[in-house]
Amino acid sequence: MAGPVERALRERRDAGGKALVVYVTGGLGDDWTDTVRAVADAGADVVEIGVPFSDPVMDGPTIQAASDRALESGATPWSILDQVRDLDAGAPLAVMTYYNIAFRAGLKRFAASLADAGVSGCILPDLPLEETGPWVDAADDAGIETILLAAPTGSEERLVRICARSRGFVYGVGLLGVTGVRSELATSASVIALRLKQVTDLPVLVGVGVGTPEQAAEAASAGDGVVVGSAVVQRMLDGAGPAGVGDLVAGFRAALDAV
Amino acid sequence: MGLNDPTPEGRFGEFGGRYVPETLVPACEELEAAFRGAWADPGFRSRLDGLLADYAGRPSPMTECENLSAELGCRLLLKREDLNHTGSHKINNVLGQALLAQRMGKTRLVAETGAGQHGVATATAAALLDMECCVYMGEVDIRRQELNVFRMQLLGAEVKTAMSGSRTLKDAINEAMRDWVASVEESHYCLGSVMGPHPYPWMVRTFQEVLGREAREQSEAILGTVPDVVTACVGGGSNAIGIFSGFVDADTELVGVEPSGGAAIGRGVPGVVHGSQSYLMQDEFGHVLEAESISAGLDYPGVGPEHSHLADIGRARYENVTDAEVVEAFQLLSRSEGIIPALEPAHALAWVSRDRASLVGRSVVLNLSGRGDKDVAQMMDILGGAGT
Numbered sequence: 001m002a003g004p005v006e007r008a009l010r011e012r013r014d015a016g017g018k019a020l021v022v023y024v025t026g027g028l029g030d031d032w033t034d035t036v037r038a039v040a041d042a043g044a045d046v047v048e049i050g051v052p053f054s055d056p057v058m059d060g061p062t063i064q065a066a067s068d069r070a071l072e073s074g075a076t077p078w079s080i081l082d083q084v085r086d087l088d089a090g091a092p093l094a095v096m097t098y099y100n101i102a103f104r105a106g107l108k109r110f111a112a113s114l115a116d117a118g119v120s121g122c123i124l125p126d127l128p129l130e131e132t133g134p135w136v137d138a139a140d141d142a143g144i145e146t147i148l149l150a151a152p153t154g155s156e157e158r159l160v161r162i163c164a165r166s167r168g169f170v171y172g173v174g175l176l177g178v179t180g181v182r183s184e185l186a187t188s189a190s191v192i193a194l195r196l197k198q199v200t201d202l203p204v205l206v207g208v209g210v211g212t213p214e215q216a217a218e219a220a221s222a223g224d225g226v227v228v229g230s231a232v233v234q235r236m237l238d239g240a241g242p243a244g245v246g247d248l249v250a251g252f253r254a255a256l257d258a259v
Numbered sequence: 260m261g262l263n264d265p266t267p268e269g270r271f272g273e274f275g276g277r278y279v280p281e282t283l284v285p286a287c288e289e290l291e292a293a294f295r296g297a298w299a300d301p302g303f304r305s306r307l308d309g310l311l312a313d314y315a316g317r318p319s320p321m322t323e324c325e326n327l328s329a330e331l332g333c334r335l336l337l338k339r340e341d342l343n344h345t346g347s348h349k350i351n352n353v354l355g356q357a358l359l360a361q362r363m364g365k366t367r368l369v370a371e372t373g374a375g376q377h378g379v380a381t382a383t384a385a386a387l388l389d390m391e392c393c394v395y396m397g398e399v400d401i402r403r404q405e406l407n408v409f410r411m412q413l414l415g416a417e418v419k420t421a422m423s424g425s426r427t428l429k430d431a432i433n434e435a436m437r438d439w440v441a442s443v444e445e446s447h448y449c450l451g452s453v454m455g456p457h458p459y460p461w462m463v464r465t466f467q468e469v470l471g472r473e474a475r476e477q478s479e480a481i482l483g484t485v486p487d488v489v490t491a492c493v494g495g496g497s498n499a500i501g502i503f504s505g506f507v508d509a510d511t512e513l514v515g516v517e518p519s520g521g522a523a524i525g526r527g528v529p530g531v532v533h534g535s536q537s538y539l540m541q542d543e544f545g546h547v548l549e550a551e552s553i554s555a556g557l558d559y560p561g562v563g564p565e566h567s568h569l570a571d572i573g574r575a576r577y578e579n580v581t582d583a584e585v586v587e588a589f590q591l592l593s594r595s596e597g598i599i600p601a602l603e604p605a606h607a608l609a610w611v612s613r614d615r616a617s618l619v620g621r622s623v624v625l626n627l628s629g630r631g632d633k634d635v636a637q638m639m640d641i642l643g644g645a646g647t
């Protein structure tokens with residue numbers, strides 16, 4: 001049975017729309033939970049909450065800086081999940097963090113904590129398919145949808161196996177590189193979306209390197225939608241506040257609605 | 260019989276594995292296949308052996324320390340990796356990986372470095388094989404090992420500063436991995452120790468096993484039997500695993516020495532970072548702690564997975580020493596034997612010196628993994644300049 005993340009994304013697709021998933025760094029500023037609500041109000045179908053880790057190898061400078069700032073202000077996985085529990089965002093939530101955070105907590109305990117906080121999905125970018133076993137057992141038991149990444153370097157056969165094990169959606173990595181805004185959308189973004197669409201019925205979203213509404217529209221045309229991270233987090237770092245971030249997200253929503 | 264191979268998943272017991280972003284999984288698989296093919300190919304092996312002999316200067320000698328043995332009460336032998344071209348054991352691994360990268364059609368080497376020795380070795384191999392080279396180094400290490408920075412530049416490498424986190428080796432690895440994620444099609448990540456995702460811990464060990472083979476033969480020739488103890492410093496653990504590999508099947512005690520400020524096995528708990536599961540210094544939430552050591556090459560909160568396994572099964576034991584003990588040992592070897600060691604192997608000597616009572620009458624082979632030229636400026640600061 002599909003979980004809340006997958007249901008929300010299918011609903012958007014079935015209605016003929018393109019899905020928008022937005023990443024917000026948990027614990028960044030006092031008003032980050034208001035930002036999550038503003039992002040959902042502005043039209044994000046799912047909100048990803050980054051739980052900062054000391055060594056985020058899949059992240060570029062923007063999300064690194066945001067993670068450092070959140071950690072310096074005392075954010076911990078548990079403080080973030082406590083705040084999420086009371087959030088009532090109005091959209092399904094997924095946590096994005098690195099494997100050692102879950103491993104250190106204990107996989108069962110971490111999965112149960114996510115469920116307890118009302119989180120529906122989880123993305124662990126340094127946990128590739130072959131290593132997912134112990135985690136997905138714990139996550140499945142707790143009813144958490146584990147969203148897997150699929151990269152341009154993967155063979156056809158590998159993409160098939162990733163899609164078969166992914167829950168919620170499959171996260172197509174739009175380019176060779178780490179998170180961050182680029183001046184142009186890589187051609188690999190549409191390529192990975194098309195390749196994934198050929199092998200799965202799961203919603204296919206493209207993220208990494210999708211930084212402007214125009215790039216979002218372009219990346220979404222081949223797949224079912226996009227994940228936007230660094231552009232939003234940069235706006236948070238710049239001090240735009242919940243309303244300012246909401247405006248940015250509304251711009252992405254409008255561009256996707258025009259596809 | 261040497262060390263066991265890892266499982267097909269790259270596990271040594273529960274440790275190891277391949278925890279990398281999805282983008283890199285195919286590259287790790289390709290590397291593993293290429294390494295298996297190359298290692299089974301006599302042409303590759305003889306090319307590597309030729310470079311190790313005629314370019315790097317292998318075999319490195321084994322020196323019996325008459326003066327220090329008398330002082331310490333044990334019979335101390337040094338495996339002289341300090342005499343290799345580029346000044347440390349790092350060249351053994353780098354020549355293997357660079358030849359492999361070339362065989363795979365890669366045109367660029369990416370590396371991290373702490374003390375700069377691995378960076379220098381990688382820049383050297385890149386110059387020799389006409390490849391592009393980019394080395395990441397933490398800002399703190401760039402300051403304390405500036406001679407090696409300039410060496411790398413002389414050799415034609417680009418040195419990039421890692422400004423995040425503790426600005427030491429751990430952060431240089433993060434940056435090198437981010438580079439590799441973006442450049443995987445043309446670049447080979449030339450990792451400098453027995454860590455990272457499978458196949459690195461196993462592959463780097465295999466390239467360093469030459470050290471153990473030579474040391475076994477040399478020590479038996481000198482002692483008439485195997486040594487009682489083999490000891491080496493442990494950062495990621497490549498020089499230690501290399502020399503241990505020659506003695507695991509013997510009745511020899513294996514002792515790895517970590518800095519007390521970077522004692523992953525001594526003070527860590529199992530965790531996952533930089534591609535593998537291993538002992539790791541981390542806080543209660545799983546954030547990696549910043550190591551703190553006088554030696555840039557050992558200033559790392561993790562350790563190679565096979566060492567975690569050897570510790571768990573009790574085949575090797577791991578001690579740790581303080582910076583002050585290391586400074587003493589650095590001077591001790593310089594004065595008593597006329598050999599200025601790198602700060603990293605001075606850790607192993609610091610342990611021998613501290614625990615001399617337990618070593619009386621026993622034979623000890625110590626892997627002198629590198630020479631001290633790179634550390635002389637730092638030691639001059641610590642010891643208060645050039646005295647008269």
Ligand SMILES: Cc1ncc(COP(=O)(O)O)c(C=O)c1O
Nearest residue numbers: 376494495496497498556603629
């Ligand atoms: C001379 C020397 N020894 C040891 C090390 C530590 O590495 P490993 O533990 O992999 O041998 C270094 C690293 O820079 C080094 O330069």
